[in-house]
Amino acid sequence: METRNATEVRFHVRYSETDQMGIVHHASYVVYLEEARSDFIRQRGNSYAELERQGLYLAVSEVHIKYLKAAHYDELIRIRCEVERVRSRSLDFSYSVYCEATGELLATARTSHICIDKDGVVASIPVAWRQLIG
Amino acid sequence: METRNATEVRFHVRYSETDQMGIVHHASYVVYLEEARSDFIRQRGNSYAELERQGLYLAVSEVHIKYLKAAHYDELIRIRCEVERVRSRSLDFSYSVYCEATGELLATARTSHICIDKDGVVASIPVAWRQLIG
Amino acid sequence: METRNATEVRFHVRYSETDQMGIVHHASYVVYLEEARSDFIRQRGNSYAELERQGLYLAVSEVHIKYLKAAHYDELIRIRCEVERVRSRSLDFSYSVYCEATGELLATARTSHICIDKDGVVASIPVAWRQLIG
Amino acid sequence: METRNATEVRFHVRYSETDQMGIVHHASYVVYLEEARSDFIRQRGNSYAELERQGLYLAVSEVHIKYLKAAHYDELIRIRCEVERVRSRSLDFSYSVYCEATGELLATARTSHICIDKDGVVASIPVAWRQLIG
Numbered sequence: 001m002e003t004r005n006a007t008e009v010r011f012h013v014r015y016s017e018t019d020q021m022g023i024v025h026h027a028s029y030v031v032y033l034e035e036a037r038s039d040f041i042r043q044r045g046n047s048y049a050e051l052e053r054q055g056l057y058l059a060v061s062e063v064h065i066k067y068l069k070a071a072h073y074d075e076l077i078r079i080r081c082e083v084e085r086v087r088s089r090s091l092d093f094s095y096s097v098y099c100e101a102t103g104e105l106l107a108t109a110r111t112s113h114i115c116i117d118k119d120g121v122v123a124s125i126p127v128a129w130r131q132l133i134g
Numbered sequence: 135m136e137t138r139n140a141t142e143v144r145f146h147v148r149y150s151e152t153d154q155m156g157i158v159h160h161a162s163y164v165v166y167l168e169e170a171r172s173d174f175i176r177q178r179g180n181s182y183a184e185l186e187r188q189g190l191y192l193a194v195s196e197v198h199i200k201y202l203k204a205a206h207y208d209e210l211i212r213i214r215c216e217v218e219r220v221r222s223r224s225l226d227f228s229y230s231v232y233c234e235a236t237g238e239l240l241a242t243a244r245t246s247h248i249c250i251d252k253d254g255v256v257a258s259i260p261v262a263w264r265q266l267i268g
Numbered sequence: 269m270e271t272r273n274a275t276e277v278r279f280h281v282r283y284s285e286t287d288q289m290g291i292v293h294h295a296s297y298v299v300y301l302e303e304a305r306s307d308f309i310r311q312r313g314n315s316y317a318e319l320e321r322q323g324l325y326l327a328v329s330e331v332h333i334k335y336l337k338a339a340h341y342d343e344l345i346r347i348r349c350e351v352e353r354v355r356s357r358s359l360d361f362s363y364s365v366y367c368e369a370t371g372e373l374l375a376t377a378r379t380s381h382i383c384i385d386k387d388g389v390v391a392s393i394p395v396a397w398r399q400l401i402g
Numbered sequence: 403m404e405t406r407n408a409t410e411v412r413f414h415v416r417y418s419e420t421d422q423m424g425i426v427h428h429a430s431y432v433v434y435l436e437e438a439r440s441d442f443i444r445q446r447g448n449s450y451a452e453l454e455r456q457g458l459y460l461a462v463s464e465v466h467i468k469y470l471k472a473a474h475y476d477e478l479i480r481i482r483c484e485v486e487r488v489r490s491r492s493l494d495f496s497y498s499v500y501c502e503a504t505g506e507l508l509a510t511a512r513t514s515h516i517c518i519d520k521d522g523v524v525a526s527i528p529v530a531w532r533q534l535i536g
Contacts, residue, residue, distance in 0.1 A: 011145070015182070018422040020320075020475060025418050026328040027302070030295035031150045033160060038149060038208060048149070049208045052288075060294040066331045070388070073422060074172060074183045074253045120338070133421050142391050150293050154286040154341060160462040161432035168429070186422075194428040200465045204522070207288060241486075254472070279413070283440060283450070286434045299418045306417060306476060316417070317476045337512060342451045 023070035076100035089094035143173035157204035181267035275306035291338035342367035411441035425472035439484035478502035
């Protein structure tokens, strides 16, 4: 279900994302969440690359993932990505990671981001972006 | 153009695949080629995971990539993946990696694979798989 | 400072671990923490590979990282890795990630692990391993 | 054996570098080779980061790897890295990747690099760097 501030992205697990346990390595989920954020912005008709061209970055300040069930090679992953909170200089996303075929919840996660400029100084998220995201 | 033994796959460059040069890191292409192979088999109605369930693996014996132009975050990549040669125990794929928006050729590559069993012993590629791939 | 249940590991940031912000990508820290755990066990004269040979895995059930300052290519990273709690079937590690040259704290983290067997069933951590780790 | 233009680096295989075949994923070797190059320059008392601060990059133009034997988690890898050829605007490295414990040759490789500036224009490798590397 897509709502005002939630989107869903789907992609296949890549072979290189597995480890010798035969499952998706837990670090791969951090990359998956980022891809869900990229898609979130893309679905709103913009690109995070555009924000960076303005000299602003949404640096990751916190990542928290709970792993519930393993994902496997070639499975179709679905991630629901939601903006939880937008403030003037920071924002939080929350995520639910599913196996598309079974509908099982594989992981839940939250990431926090802070807006910084090229020098690493905390900056305000441009209003246009706050409206785009929030 | 899709032909008897060539397929095309498209995906966006992920942020984590870039490096501090501001372009896609050269190791990411090895993962891209693998994803093109996975898609090649998927498009033929099978999954490489299925081959592994039979206790067989197509181990990579050689990778050769020529980098022509840089790819960037969020760009849509298109890879043409072609079977170059199938022998009883090994096979070669060749690849052309494009930027979808500009049509520019970013890289060309070739990978060689050898069929092995769970113990690492060289094995024959099952006939059904040779027909599927070749 | 090495104590009964804390160790320190040092390694250089790899180029591929950076992203187009010019800093270490946040997903790389998950790999760094894992390397700190591997080293923790290695320093106790064992290898996590040995546990896996017994058919047991310490699956990651939770990762929580707070990013304080950016790390950069070629910097020497130092991670202090500490066992926080060992129970019969699970354990927690906590981490402090430093830039060796400046002594600055780059990140703090905690990971939780659950012992499972080859079939994914929760299992007891062998007593010898509990003593090794705890 | 360290010679005028060859160095050796050693590091442990990380868990995340393995795949579900139970061996080191073939893309990890591209990262290993890069780490060998970084170490090559570091051993000569400089850092590749320094070259980049001058606005110059050694972009990878070609990677060719032959995989002979698999590497495994926690094994100590040793890479002999050698400058094969230095020209005014490009250079080649060659590599031999070994398992330190057994002395077995796991892979051989060659990478080619071209010197470019911030705008991607081909540039001369500074003489001081040619002397450092060659």
